[in-house]
Amino acid sequence: MKSTHLVTAAVAAVALSVPLTLVASAAPDVADRPGHAKKDTLRQAAPKGFYIGSAAAGGGHHEEQPYPDPFTSDQEYRKRLAAEFNSVSPENQMKWEYLRPERGTYNFGMADKIVKFARQNHQVVRGHTLLWHSQNPAWLEQGAFSKEELREILREHIFTVVGRYRGQIQQWDVANEIFNEAGQLRTENIWIRELGPGIIADAFRWAHQADPKAKLFFNDYGVESVNAKSNAYIALIKDLRAQRVPVHGFSAQAHLSTRYGFPGDLQANLQRFDDLGLETAITELDVRMDLPADGKPTEAQLAQQADYYQRTLAACLAVDDCNSFTIWGFTDKYSWVPVFFQGEGSATVMTEDFSRKPSYYALRDTLAKAGRR
Ligand code: 9MR
Numbered sequence: 001m002k003s004t005h006l007v008t009a010a011v012a013a014v015a016l017s018v019p020l021t022l023v024a025s026a027a028p029d030v031a032d033r034p035g036h037a038k039k040d041t042l043r044q045a046a047p048k049g050f051y052i053g054s055a056a057a058g059g060g061h062h063e064e065q066p067y068p069d070p071f072t073s074d075q076e077y078r079k080r081l082a083a084e085f086n087s088v089s090p091e092n093q094m095k096w097e098y099l100r101p102e103r104g105t106y107n108f109g110m111a112d113k114i115v116k117f118a119r120q121n122h123q124v125v126r127g128h129t130l131l132w133h134s135q136n137p138a139w140l141e142q143g144a145f146s147k148e149e150l151r152e153i154l155r156e157h158i159f160t161v162v163g164r165y166r167g168q169i170q171q172w173d174v175a176n177e178i179f180n181e182a183g184q185l186r187t188e189n190i191w192i193r194e195l196g197p198g199i200i201a202d203a204f205r206w207a208h209q210a211d212p213k214a215k216l217f218f219n220d221y222g223v224e225s226v227n228a229k230s231n232a233y234i235a236l237i238k239d240l241r242a243q244r245v246p247v248h249g250f251s252a253q254a255h256l257s258t259r260y261g262f263p264g265d266l267q268a269n270l271q272r273f274d275d276l277g278l279e280t281a282i283t284e285l286d287v288r289m290d291l292p293a294d295g296k297p298t299e300a301q302l303a304q305q306a307d308y309y310q311r312t313l314a315a316c317l318a319v320d321d322c323n324s325f326t327i328w329g330f331t332d333k334y335s336w337v338p339v340f341f342q343g344e345g346s347a348t349v350m351t352e353d354f355s356r357k358p359s360y361y362a363l364r365d366t367l368a369k370a371g372r373r
Helices: 002-016 020-026 060-064 075-084 109-120 147-164 190-195 198-210 228-242 266-274 299-317 358-369
Strands: 051-056 087-090 124-131 171-176 215-220 249-252 255-257 279-290 322-327
Touching: 051 075, 051 124, 075 109, 087 109, 087 322, 109 124, 124 147, 124 198, 124 279, 147 190, 147 198, 171 198, 171 249, 171 279, 190 198, 198 215, 198 228, 215 228, 215 279, 228 266, 249 266, 266 279, 266 299, 279 299, 299 322, 299 358
Parallel strands: 051 087, 051 322, 087 124, 124 171, 171 215, 215 249, 249 279, 255 279, 279 322
Antiparallel strands: none
8 A cells, every 4th residue: 555655656746846755755654544544553553451651751851951841832742642652651750859849849730730631541651650769859868867757758658649649540660770780679779778678568568558459560671681680570579479568560661772682581581570470561662772973873773773662562462461561752852862871862763853763663563463462
């Protein structure tokens, strides 16, 4: 169908002496035309019961960029976020730094807006995150609190935040990035350092009491493969489940780079968490690359990136209870990558002007080919 269409466009271009590239790029996508409309977007292509998500851009690095808040201000962005995805994750807007500017203040404005947007667009929400070492406010990190006070601060935060969105959050990243690469609990995590590892079980118990329906996850990067870090999660989760702590899921963020080989044991690694009776998820996929001097990725680079996206999705689809797959932003316009990695970029599935890249089509085709779940 597509080639017929392009031939028609080519004939028209010659007839009108219009440059072919212009006509071809202005042509609607093959699936935009009648008969294909159903599978045009990622969420339409996704098998029933499978959640395809994106981060909702705002807060964090965006605040230092020369554009207004993407989620509330960019209409084209909002339209795409609603059309393409049936799951959203607040990129920064539910983090401590954002929600708790002062000890006695909760700033729920933006998180409320995201949850409302999701409801209006029939999307689920992944809550991110409750217990982390990073993006905590100074009043917390530098405060002189007793152990009892700190524990109460966390307990109160979890009950307030999880309770506020009770019934509206599908999965919560309760604990984020608690292990280092060697598989040791991070001492830079204020909660674990000050209160000991037992606080992890408490956080899960409190979150479960505050919203018994939300699925509670451990989330981390660098855990795509079987390695010291993912092994540490296996051991910890076994231990917690033996104590009947309500842990329901394990997720790999999947911030990948074409500098490194694809983590070929991703499926096997997710499967061993599935075998423990857990749900699994991919929560923050992006695939960054070293950009050529002109800033434009080559076709070969885009093809390699599409392959990484495709294989990550295929790995998740092959694991029974991997039902949630989120990309960390869908347009290069708002990606965190160029801000954090000098010379790298083009990490998402759409260009800055929302053109779909090969990686977008790799996801859509893989979703469309997946059977019912
Ligand atoms: O995308 C987020 C960016 O806007 C923030 O500035 C950054 C601060 O650390 O956090 C980014 O999101 C991170 C996520 O919350 C946890 N996993 C790693 C993500 C990329 O750094």
